[in-house]
Amino acid sequence: MQRKLAAILAADVVGYSRLMEIDEADTVVRLGTTRENMIDPKIAAHNGRVVKLMGDGELIEFPSVVDAVRCAVEIQQAMAECNEELPPEKRLEFRIGVNLGDVIVEGQDIYGDGVNVAARLEELAVPGGVLISGTAYDQVERKLDYGFDFLGERQVKNIEKPVRLYRIRLGDHPRTAAAWMRGKSRRSWLWLSAAAAALVLTAGSVVFWSYSRAPSVEPASSARMEFPLPDRPSIAVMPFTDMSGDDAQQHFADGMTDSLITDLSKSAGLFVVARNSTFAYQGRSVAVSQVAEELGVRYVLEGSVQRAGDRLRVNAQLVDALSGGHVWADRFDGNVADVFGVQDAFVTRIVEALNVNLTGTERTEIARGRTDSLRAKEAFDEGWSLYLRFNADDNAAAVEPLKRAIRIDPEYGRAQAALALVYFRIEDYAWHEEVLFRLDEYVWNQQYGAPPRVAVCRAFEYLENATRYPTALGYTAQALAHLRFGRAEEARREAGRAIELGPNDPEAQIAMAWALTTSGEPNAALGFVQKALRLNPNFPSHYVLAHGVALFAASDLEQAAEVFDQGARKNPNATALMPPFASVLAGLGRREEARRKLLAWRPGSNQAALEDLARDYKFPIRWAPEYKRMRERLLDGIRVAALPLDVTVSSLTAELKQDDAADRRIAAKRLGWFGPSAAEAVPALVMLLGEDGVREEAVQSLRKIGSGAKAAIPALAAIEKDSFIGGHAKDALKEIRGD
Structure with a gap:
């Protein structure tokens, strides 16, 4: 007991x-x-x-x-x-x-x-x-x-x-009282703006659809849904069509769509599909029923935006895809300056139409993520849309508009958080060169030194600013920052706050998944990955990375290989998936495929360069200190993938008997990279435990072989008090015994 x-x-x-x-x-x-x-x-x-x-x-x-x-x-x-x-x-x-x-x-x-x-x-x-x-x-x-x-x-x-x-x-509780006063102020502002917008809608617009006369659309079929319908009202907000005839206004239309998605996503009573998935339909003529069936939602919001100078016209309609009828529809004609009130009014009308109540916390969070400046919002919308494209050039292009948004409104917390994420991505994916083409290289090098250092400094500078004006996006950015240093518990806390404030935000779910994976709970992490994939069916490649690595950490290599393969087929340019994909394939013994993945990551590499890849590979997330051996396992798989195909466990075992001590040391070290599959080498490795210069590599390899090295227990126990090698021997015994 x-x-x-x-x-x-x-x-x-x-x-x-x-x-x-x-x-x-x-x-x-x-x-x-x-x-x-x-x-x-x-x-x-x-x-x-x-x-x-x-x-x-x-x-x-x-x-x-x-x-x-x-x-x-x-x-x-x-x-x-x-x-x-x-x-x-x-x-x-x-x-x-x-x-x-x-x-x-x-x-x-x-x-x-x-x-x-x-x-x-x-x-x-x-x-x-x-x-x-x-x-x-x-x-x-x-x-x-x-x-x-x-x-x-x-x-x-x-x-x-x-x-x-x-x-x-x-x-x-003093903190509760302070939070309530802040919330009261925010709620008052939000409802005043919504009320003002409602008056504008009443005075300056006409209802151009009615429930009784609205034309029906072809109903969607529950049987054809790609995913089961959620247990709460589910909605996809389609990209609003820009009717201005001016390409420069597309950011404005996209920004209105993004704002509605962001605001609705704050409601725990709704299931809101992420921006990436609905914007995949931009520029395509698709039926409401098709969208509903492919994304697994019941309601679809469509709209159009027409802007001419200071004048603005917005049309919107909410369709029940299962019945084909309109749930709500309205039109706004007025001044561009009223756009914030229009958004508030639309959000209020939509949630009311779906019989959902916005809580005080949800209203506060909607207000807190906003700016009062239309110019700042337009700049943010431009930068955010570029960041979401997830490539080096667009990520670099996002810097200037996001900085502009912050110059206009220094208290725009969402813009501060977004810019921190842009700089973190520059560092994580080594996209420094693209940024240098756009920014003043002299200032960067004179003031900060090498570009990688600059990116991190800038990221933390904007992240610190974001904490002064907290938003769900800011908490997600903080979680990812903690994960860079292996602080998984802190990351869990911040990701939990992000999910609480943005329950429909898949990025917050992915941050929580990473925190759980790197703190030894990959099975729990998979639940949050699945939530993110469901919220964002047209998911970006970094979801694949989180999914595949969680499966790797859970020792489900077959499923991990399938996830990485599907992700690579979906986005052939997602080369960041190749190193962990190669590691998984090597663990499965599919070494020829693994080698091809490394060459896809670093085309034209010769054998020496391939074998250096694991040393140079920088995984953007760190495991908590007590789980750092999971990272070691990942890197060992990359090392195996880089070896010539004729280097096998059998050939390395034979090399342990060679006369040259340096060759024996290299062979002993490489055997550890193969992990449990190198069990046949255990007797030969035990023979090396008494040989200076080689025994440390032999002990480490026995540790990595794990339970398959039980035959080595007596020999390891005999040296665990050795002043030089004893600590390594104790670690190996723990791994082998499963302590």
Whole structure:
């Protein structure tokens, strides 16, 4: 029986039976959506693990009480904001109990007094409240700035000793109060702008479609859907058609489309397909039914924009693809300066038409990501569209318009975050040369030195600015920045915040996937990858990289090879996929194919250059220190892919018996690159453990062979106290024994 000390959070929905009686289907869907888009990201951000779901209840384990209590408070604060906008009969309220105690571990499940106390505390908590035990309070009293009320001791069912009870005062938490005041200001601004736009729409436009007379379109078929329809209203916003006849206005039309996607994506009650996937249809004449079936959505928003000087006309219609009828349609005629109010009004009308409520947090986030300057918005739209094309030239071209947006509005947090991402990409993919063609090379080299250093400096400069004006995009950029240094836990926290603020943002899902993969949880990462792929069916190549590497880390090489192959076929120019693809193929023994992938990455390389590739390869994401051997495994696969095809485990084993010590050392080292498949070389490697100059490589190779090197255990145990090689021998024994 295995026991351990754990922080346990127990939660359940207040009045769940009553809610089910009122509307069973709606309650189930809303609870599922709340868990997926609000609660699960917070759990992941605070390093929690869902042990089990029990209808309306949930049991979660955390590595620290601080994480558990913070998560509980953030869940209740978020639920309070959500419920603020709902009638009483629609509100989901949770009771939460947190305990630190001893638990019994059985597989993935836990039970015992530690769990029982958390469950009893949850039962005693008030709706919307958090109750913690004395053992939990003792750990967080001086570490968290929440207010606590001591409620005395209480005898609880099946627990011998009374339990000290502490209630967290959620209402007087200083950070909560400050956030509420900021939110109140933002909400007021948002609704005033929406109201103003509604007046403009009423006075200056005509409704040019009506529900009864709108022409129907051919209905989509559920049976032909590429993906199952989500459990909430799903929508694809098509690129608005530019009717101006001026190519220079295309950025404006694209920007309006992008803004609507971004704003709607903030709603956890909607499923919104990402920009990349809908913009794939730009310039093509496609039926609504085709779009709905290919992207797996029920609703499609179409529109057009016509701008002439300061005048603006916008048409929009929301179509129910399954019925072929129009759900909502409207037209705006007015001044370009009113564009922000028009966007707010359109978002409000769309969510109302789909019977979705925007929470206070969602409205605040929509407002926070905006700028009040039309010129800044236009510059951002131009730069962002270039960044999303994911190639060196367009990435370089994105720098100038994004800088222009920031010069116009220095508090434009989304533009600051976008520019940080542009510079990170310059560094990650070595796109410095393209930037130097566009920027002042003299200033760069004189002021900062080599271009790679400049790119990183600039990225962190803009990222720091973005943190002053936080947005979902900013949190995603921060997560990726942490991942550059192997800070996976910090990356999980920031990615969780990004998902909370932008539940339909696939980039935030990919950031969370990387954080989980590099912290030893690749199977959990695959769930976030799948969410990103579903939100963005026409996904870019870096999703393939995250997907394939997660599968590699989960030791599913066959599936990883298939994912990389599909990604390479979809985008032959995505050469950044080739090194990990080659590593996976080498691990599968498909070395000739692996070698071709390396040559596709570095065409014309001779044998010496190929063998240097692994040394020079810079993977843009680092594993957490305790999981850095996964990176070693990836690089070893690249090394095997670069070897001449006649270099095999058998030939290297034979070389271990050569007279030249240098040849034996090289052969011993190369055998380790083959990992478990080099098990046949174990006896020969054991023979080298007593030979100075070679035994270190022999020990390291035995470690990499792992469980297949059990025959080496006695020999390794005999040298684990050696002052020079003993540490390596201990590491090898751990890997071989599976400790």
